[in-house]
Amino acid sequence: MDPYALKALNAERRARRAAILVTDLGDARDRIVREGDQVAGDLGAAIAKAFRSGNSGSVEAEGRTFFLNAHLPQPRLVVIGAVHISQALAPMAKIAGYPVEIIDPRTAFATPDRFPDVALHAEWPEDVLKRQPLDSYTALAAVTHDPKIDDFALKAALDANCFYVGALGSRKTHAKRVERLLALGATADQIARIHAPIGLDIGAASPAEIAVAVLAQTIHAFRSRGLDAKGAVA
Amino acid sequence: MNDSHYLDEARDPLIIAEGWMKDGKDVAIATVVETWGSAPRPVGSHLVIDAEGNFHGSVSGGCVEGAVVTEAIDVIGSGKARMLEFGVADETAWQVGLSCGGRIKVYVERLG
Numbered sequence A: 001m002d003p004y005a006l007k008a009l010n011a012e013r014r015a016r017r018a019a020i021l022v023t024d025l026g027d028a029r030d031r032i033v034r035e036g037d038q039v040a041g042d043l044g045a046a047i048a049k050a051f052r053s054g055n056s057g058s059v060e061a062e063g064r065t066f067f068l069n070a071h072l073p074q075p076r077l078v079v080i081g082a083v084h085i086s087q088a089l090a091p092m093a094k095i096a097g098y099p100v101e102i103i104d105p106r107t108a109f110a111t112p113d114r115f116p117d118v119a120l121h122a123e124w125p126e127d128v129l130k131r132q133p134l135d136s137y138t139a140l141a142a143v144t145h146d147p148k149i150d151d152f153a154l155k156a157a158l159d160a161n162c163f164y165v166g167a168l169g170s171r172k173t174h175a176k177r178v179e180r181l182l183a184l185g186a187t188a189d190q191i192a193r194i195h196a197p198i199g200l201d202i203g204a205a206s207p208a209e210i211a212v213a214v215l216a217q218t219i220h221a222f223r224s225r226g227l228d229a230k231g232a233v234a
Numbered sequence B: 001m002n003d004s005h006y007l008d009e010a011r012d013p014l015i016i017a018e019g020w021m022k023d024g025k026d027v028a029i030a031t032v033v034e035t036w037g038s039a040p041r042p043v044g045s046h047l048v049i050d051a052e053g054n055f056h057g058s059v060s061g062g063c064v065e066g067a068v069v070t071e072a073i074d075v076i077g078s079g080k081a082r083m084l085e086f087g088v089a090d091e092t093a094w095q096v097g098l099s100c101g102g103r104i105k106v107y108v109e110r111l112g
Helices: A003-014 A041-053 A084-095 A125-131 A147-159 A171-183 A207-223 B013-022 B065-078
Strands: A019-024 A030-034 A057-061 A064-071 A076-080 A100-103 A119-121 A138-142 A164-167 B027-036 B046-050 B055-057 B082-086 B103-110
Touching (some): A003 A019, A003 A030, A003 A064, A003 B013, A019 A041, A041 A057, A041 A064, A064 B027, A076 A147, A084 A207, A100 A125, A125 A147, A138 A147, A138 A207, A147 A171, A164 A207, B013 B046, B013 B055, B027 B065, B055 B065, B065 B103
Parallel strands (some): A076 A100, A076 A138, A100 A119, A138 A164
Antiparallel strands (some): A019 A030, A019 A064, B027 B046, B027 B103, B046 B055, B082 B103
16 A cells, blocks of 8 residues: 555545545555546446445456445534434434534533433534534534524535535424525525425424434435435436 | 544554554555455455554454464565455364355555
8 A cells, every 4th residue: 555545545534534545456556536536437436336335345447456445434413402302313323323413502401411422512503613613424403493503503514515404393484494594695505405394204203203204314315425316426 | 523533543443554654664454355245344444464463453353363464464575465365264174264154355465
């Protein structure tokens, strides 16, 4: 392995950016491909697939055998609101491989008692997200029902291209939210990315069931990154 | 957010390999490139080895690491990458194998 390739790969991994190490198994030469880099032909198609799935593997292209080792940042879920839904969502998401952080400035809600073993910030999203910015391997679910708390975080999630953005509330509530986000400078295309009402439509009724619906929608968003509605690479 | 939550630098084989390289050590990197059937570590998993035989990470559940380390020390010496293949151990022969019944291919190369 080229020492510079290793250094570059580790730098990408530390910065939570996706990268693939492409090794020619014939002559041991390797190089780093970053997400968004253009690679032509069969190799390029295999690389695009590996970025989406996160699966590593060998590929035959140009009469050679390449090994693609896909290094994707661990996806994670930021939840705005230390509410009943979040109490169920945090442990379930962690088990599914999506570690959770919860942000809620209301200290009566954001207590370690209610949220054992979860990264919990009893602060405004503005303050936490300034320190710890969102990124495209982060999902954001806003579930406080309070525009003062949710709106800034939703706008930040759209700007950071979070792979999933969901917001709790009825269609009527969401229509009002759309007006406010437009006023904050969000574009219509950005706003169309918000999942609202939140969660896959499984008829969820209880807070724990809503948490399942949100987690399922998050997983679906992660596993279909970069695909259009027909399943082709965008 | 804080990367240290997500990249366990003290146990991450590729981070350790970079550290070893900075310390002037000779290093080999072993990578699982293919698996068949039941295999304990997925494709892409790493074991990193230095010239003294110190290692971090894994390519199996501890079944073949010893053999990979031995090969890796040779690879550090020669600089020539090798493809190793491990399957179920032959019961009559005393050889390294995977008791789980799977087969794996491990690519071993020198760093630099």
